[in-house]
Amino acid sequence: MRTIFKTVLAVFVSISSSSLFAQHKDFTQFVNPYIGSAGHGHVFVGANVPNGAVQLGPSQISQTWDKFNGWDWCSGYNYKSEEILGFTHTHLSGTGIGDLNDILILPANGKQHIQQAPFNKMNEGYGSKISKQNESVSPGYYKVLLEDYNILAELTSSERVGYHKYTFNKKDNPHLVIDLSFKMNWDKPTETYLKLVNDSTIVGYRFSTGWANDQKVYFAIKSNTKFKKVDFYNDSTAVLGYHVAKGQNIKAILAIDPTNPVELKVGLSPVSTKNALENIATEIPYWDFETAKNKAKEKWNDVLGKIDFKADDNTKTIFYTAFYHSYFAPTIFSDVNGDYMGTDKQVYNDKQHQNYTVFSLWDTYRALHPLMTILEDKKSKDFVSSMLKIYQQQGKLPVWHLWANETNTMVGLPAIPVIADAILKGIIDENEIELAYEAIKSTAMGHDNGLKYVRDLKHIPIEHMDHESVAWALEYAIADFGAYQAAKFLGKTTDAEYFEKRYKLYEQYFDQEMGHFVGRHENGNFRRPFDPLMAKHRANDYCEGNAWQYTWLVPQDVHGLISLFGGDKQFLKKLDEFIALPEHLDDASPDISGMIGQYAQGNEPNHHVPYLYAYAGEQWKGAALVHKAMTKYYTNEPAGLCGNDDAGQMSAWYVFSSMGIYPANPMDGKYIFGSPLMEEASIQLPNGKTFHIKVKNYGKNNIYVNKATLNGKNHSNTYITHNDILNGGELIFEMSAKPNKKFGANKTFRP
Incomplete structure (x- = not known):
C-alpha cells in the first residue's frame, strides 16, 4: 500500500509540477517590442495590456515631412529618434494616419519650460535626449533614462489606468509638466480643461479634432506625493486663479518633492472625470508599481500562452512579437x-x-x-x-x-x-x-461611394468615381459574399439569391483583352489607355495598388476567378508571371511594400495571394511564396516589418502563416495550408480543448508539405476547417526540401 501511495504521489507531483510549469511559463521573454518601430512599421512602443484603452508610452518629435519622415511617427515613436518630449496615454499602432498621443506628462527639473523643445534644440523647451542603451521595453513595461534631467522613468498600465514611476537622480527644481495642447500628426486640441481637486489629485479633459473629428478623453491624475505648487497656463499665458483652467491649450507645472520616487496613476474615460477616478480605484487601488507591473505581465502571458509555439529562438521571437502586436487593437472603450x-x-x-x-x-x-x-x-x-x-x-x-x-x-x-x-x-x-x-x-443597401450602382447590379462607372472604382467594387463583392452567406445561413432565401448576384459583380470589371480588372465607363467600355503596373496614389482604379495587385482580390470566389482566366493552367501561369515581374513601382503609395515581383506583402489586398495556388492544384508554389514572404520581410530587427502593421493585421498574417495555415477567404471557415516555420504549435481553445500542429522533418530548407495527417488519418485536403480546430486534435505536416507536386493536385482535395 505504501508503494502504491508513493507511486500515486510521485505521479501527482509530476503532473502538478508540469501544470505549474505550463501555467507560469514566461512567454513575454520572447517578445521584442522594437520590431516594427523603425521604418514604416509604425508600431506602438510603451506599456499596455491586451486590448487596453491605455497605451502609455513616449511621444517624440516628429521630424521633417520630407518624403516619409513625419509619416513614420504615426504612433508617436520611431526607433531612430533620440529624444522624448513626454509620455502620453493613447497611441495608435501600425496605422498610416496619425492621431491620439493624448494627455502628455513629463517629469523635469532645472529651468521650467511650458513649450516643447523644437527638433535638435532640446535646451529650448521641455523634453530630453535619450539613448537606446538606457531604454528598455517589454510587454506591459517601459523604462528610459531622461538624460537631460537624469530622471529614470518607468511606466506600466492596466486596461484604463497608466501608472508612472519617476526616480529623480537630480533634484534641482523638480516638477511635472502636464501639456494638454501637445499634438502629433493630424491632431489638434479644440478645448482643454484642468481642475485641482486636492493637493494630490487633478482631473480634466482634452477635446480635439484630427483623424477622429470630435475626440473626447476625460482623465484623472492621482499622485503619491503632494503638489507643493501648481501653475496653470493657457498656451504661454499664466491663468489667474489656483484651482481651474479652461481653454484651447491648457498646461500645468506642478512642483513636487522627489525625496522618494514620484508615482502617478492616470485613469482615462470616454465619459467623465468621475468615471476616470472610479477606473483608478477599481483597477489599481494600491500604491505599488511592481505589483501593477507584474499584473500587466501576467495578462500578457495569459494571452501569449494561448499558443505554445516551438521553433528556433529567432523565429520564436518574431512569432511572439507578432502575436503580441495582434492584441493591440481593437481597444477597450468603456x-x-x-x-x-x-x-x-x-x-x-x-x-x-x-x-x-x-x-x-x-x-x-x-x-x-x-x-x-x-x-x-x-x-x-x-x-x-x-x-x-x-x-x-x-x-x-x-x-x-x-x-x-x-x-x-x-x-x-x-x-x-x-x-x-x-x-x-x-x-x-x-x-x-x-x-x-x-x-x-x-x-x-446604402448609396454612397458607388453603392447605388451595386444595388442595381451594375458596375460603378469611372465617371462617377474617377479613381479607386475597381477597389471599391471588389471590396463590395467580398462584403456581399458575407451578406449572401449570412442570408443563406438564416434562411432568408430571397436575400441570399440577390446577394449571390452581387458578390459575383467582380466579373463585370474583368477585361479579357488585358487579363485584369479594369475600370469601366458608363457606356461599358474599359478604361484606355491602361497600364497594369501604374500605381500612382489616387490616380488609378485601385486603392494603394495597381491592376496586377488587384487581379487576385476575389477571395470569396477563387474558382470563379480561375474560370475568368480560362482554367487552372492559365490562372497559374498568370500567378507565376505576377511573382516574376520586376519589383519596381513609379510614384506609388509607400503602403505598397514588401515586394516579391509585384506581390506586395506589406499591403493587405495581397495577403491571401500565396494561398491561391492551392485552389488551382499547386499548393507547393504557394508554400514557396509564403515561406519567402515570412523569412524575407519579418525579421527580429526594429525595421522587421515591411509595411505598416495596420493595427495588427500584418502580425496576425504571420501568426497564421508561420503555423502553416491561413483563412484565405475569411468567411468560409477554411484554413489553407502554406509552409509552417515551427516544430510544433499547441493552440489552447476557449472550449478547453487543444489543437496541436506538429511538423515532421522541421528544417529551414524543408519548406514543402509532402503529406499531412489529421487525428492520425491521412489528410489529402490542402486545408482544414474551423470545426477541425475547435474539435481539438492533431494536424501533422510532413515536410520536404522537394515539392510533392501531387499533394492537393486532385480537384477533390482543393479548397
Missing part, C-alpha cells in the same frame, strides 16, 4: 461601470458586453478577426456587439472607427465580413443575430 460614448456623442451603458473602438477593418477582417474567432470567442462577441451599437448610433456599420468617430477611411464595407463570419461560426449572442443581419443588409 469604463469599469459599463459607461461608454456612442458615435452620436451620447453616453450609453452596457454591462453585458465590453465596448471597443479602433476598428481598422479594411485591414483586420482578413486575418486578425479570424484569429480571434479561434482564440477569443468572448472578445469576438464583444467586437461584434460594439459594431452593432455603432450601426444603431450612426446608421451604418463602422468602416474605420476611432474613439466614437467614424473616419470612413479605406474602401468597401469591411465590417460585414467580420459580422457574417461571426454569424456562421456561432460567435454572436442569439438575441443579436437579427440585429446583426439587419445591420449587414442595411449597410450593404
Whole structure:
C-alpha cells in the first residue's frame, strides 16, 4: 500500500509540477517590442495590456515631412529618434494616419519650460535626449533614462489606468509638466480643461479634432506625493486663479518633492472625470508599481500562452512579437461601470458586453478577426456587439472607427465580413443575430461611394468615381459574399439569391483583352489607355495598388476567378508571371511594400495571394511564396516589418502563416495550408480543448508539405476547417526540401 501511495504521489507531483510549469511559463521573454518601430512599421512602443484603452508610452518629435519622415511617427515613436518630449496615454499602432498621443506628462527639473523643445534644440523647451542603451521595453513595461534631467522613468498600465514611476537622480527644481495642447500628426486640441481637486489629485479633459473629428478623453491624475505648487497656463499665458483652467491649450507645472520616487496613476474615460477616478480605484487601488507591473505581465502571458509555439529562438521571437502586436487593437472603450460614448456623442451603458473602438477593418477582417474567432470567442462577441451599437448610433456599420468617430477611411464595407463570419461560426449572442443581419443588409443597401450602382447590379462607372472604382467594387463583392452567406445561413432565401448576384459583380470589371480588372465607363467600355503596373496614389482604379495587385482580390470566389482566366493552367501561369515581374513601382503609395515581383506583402489586398495556388492544384508554389514572404520581410530587427502593421493585421498574417495555415477567404471557415516555420504549435481553445500542429522533418530548407495527417488519418485536403480546430486534435505536416507536386493536385482535395 505504501508503494502504491508513493507511486500515486510521485505521479501527482509530476503532473502538478508540469501544470505549474505550463501555467507560469514566461512567454513575454520572447517578445521584442522594437520590431516594427523603425521604418514604416509604425508600431506602438510603451506599456499596455491586451486590448487596453491605455497605451502609455513616449511621444517624440516628429521630424521633417520630407518624403516619409513625419509619416513614420504615426504612433508617436520611431526607433531612430533620440529624444522624448513626454509620455502620453493613447497611441495608435501600425496605422498610416496619425492621431491620439493624448494627455502628455513629463517629469523635469532645472529651468521650467511650458513649450516643447523644437527638433535638435532640446535646451529650448521641455523634453530630453535619450539613448537606446538606457531604454528598455517589454510587454506591459517601459523604462528610459531622461538624460537631460537624469530622471529614470518607468511606466506600466492596466486596461484604463497608466501608472508612472519617476526616480529623480537630480533634484534641482523638480516638477511635472502636464501639456494638454501637445499634438502629433493630424491632431489638434479644440478645448482643454484642468481642475485641482486636492493637493494630490487633478482631473480634466482634452477635446480635439484630427483623424477622429470630435475626440473626447476625460482623465484623472492621482499622485503619491503632494503638489507643493501648481501653475496653470493657457498656451504661454499664466491663468489667474489656483484651482481651474479652461481653454484651447491648457498646461500645468506642478512642483513636487522627489525625496522618494514620484508615482502617478492616470485613469482615462470616454465619459467623465468621475468615471476616470472610479477606473483608478477599481483597477489599481494600491500604491505599488511592481505589483501593477507584474499584473500587466501576467495578462500578457495569459494571452501569449494561448499558443505554445516551438521553433528556433529567432523565429520564436518574431512569432511572439507578432502575436503580441495582434492584441493591440481593437481597444477597450468603456469604463469599469459599463459607461461608454456612442458615435452620436451620447453616453450609453452596457454591462453585458465590453465596448471597443479602433476598428481598422479594411485591414483586420482578413486575418486578425479570424484569429480571434479561434482564440477569443468572448472578445469576438464583444467586437461584434460594439459594431452593432455603432450601426444603431450612426446608421451604418463602422468602416474605420476611432474613439466614437467614424473616419470612413479605406474602401468597401469591411465590417460585414467580420459580422457574417461571426454569424456562421456561432460567435454572436442569439438575441443579436437579427440585429446583426439587419445591420449587414442595411449597410450593404446604402448609396454612397458607388453603392447605388451595386444595388442595381451594375458596375460603378469611372465617371462617377474617377479613381479607386475597381477597389471599391471588389471590396463590395467580398462584403456581399458575407451578406449572401449570412442570408443563406438564416434562411432568408430571397436575400441570399440577390446577394449571390452581387458578390459575383467582380466579373463585370474583368477585361479579357488585358487579363485584369479594369475600370469601366458608363457606356461599358474599359478604361484606355491602361497600364497594369501604374500605381500612382489616387490616380488609378485601385486603392494603394495597381491592376496586377488587384487581379487576385476575389477571395470569396477563387474558382470563379480561375474560370475568368480560362482554367487552372492559365490562372497559374498568370500567378507565376505576377511573382516574376520586376519589383519596381513609379510614384506609388509607400503602403505598397514588401515586394516579391509585384506581390506586395506589406499591403493587405495581397495577403491571401500565396494561398491561391492551392485552389488551382499547386499548393507547393504557394508554400514557396509564403515561406519567402515570412523569412524575407519579418525579421527580429526594429525595421522587421515591411509595411505598416495596420493595427495588427500584418502580425496576425504571420501568426497564421508561420503555423502553416491561413483563412484565405475569411468567411468560409477554411484554413489553407502554406509552409509552417515551427516544430510544433499547441493552440489552447476557449472550449478547453487543444489543437496541436506538429511538423515532421522541421528544417529551414524543408519548406514543402509532402503529406499531412489529421487525428492520425491521412489528410489529402490542402486545408482544414474551423470545426477541425475547435474539435481539438492533431494536424501533422510532413515536410520536404522537394515539392510533392501531387499533394492537393486532385480537384477533390482543393479548397
